[in-house]
Amino acid sequence: MPRHIPQRTCIGCRAVRPKRELLRVVRTPEGEVVFDPTGRRAGRGAYLCPDPACLDRALRARELGRALKIDLDAAAVEALRRQLAELVTGADAGAGR
Numbered sequence: 001m002p003r004h005i006p007q008r009t010c011i012g013c014r015a016v017r018p019k020r021e022l023l024r025v026v027r028t029p030e031g032e033v034v035f036d037p038t039g040r041r042a043g044r045g046a047y048l049c050p051d052p053a054c055l056d057r058a059l060r061a062r063e064l065g066r067a068l069k070i071d072l073d074a075a076a077v078e079a080l081r082r083q084l085a086e087l088v089t090g091a092d093a094g095a096g097r
């Protein structure tokens with residue numbers, strides 16, 4: 001029997017993919033919105049492909065704010081863009097931090 005693989009929908013392009021191929025974005029209890037590479041942080045989450053185009057699409061369509069039930073200001077958007085760029089380019093480089 002095939003093992004059940006959890007699937008999630010990217011809020012940018014709406015593709016349904018295995019959860020581990022997507023990046024989790026979480027709204028922390030402190031009201032911050034951050035990427036959650038471990039997938040374990042507490043808070044309300046949404047999923048995105050590891051692709052800046054999907055983040056852009058989700059932001060433009062206001063899907064991210066809606067999914068996380070928060071108003072994203074310019075600083076939060078900028079921080080997310082930077083985090084995603086780091087995650088995409090330095091996939092296994094940040095392990096020592």
Ligand SMILES: [Zn+2]
Binds near residue numbers: 015054
């Ligand atoms: Zn996507």
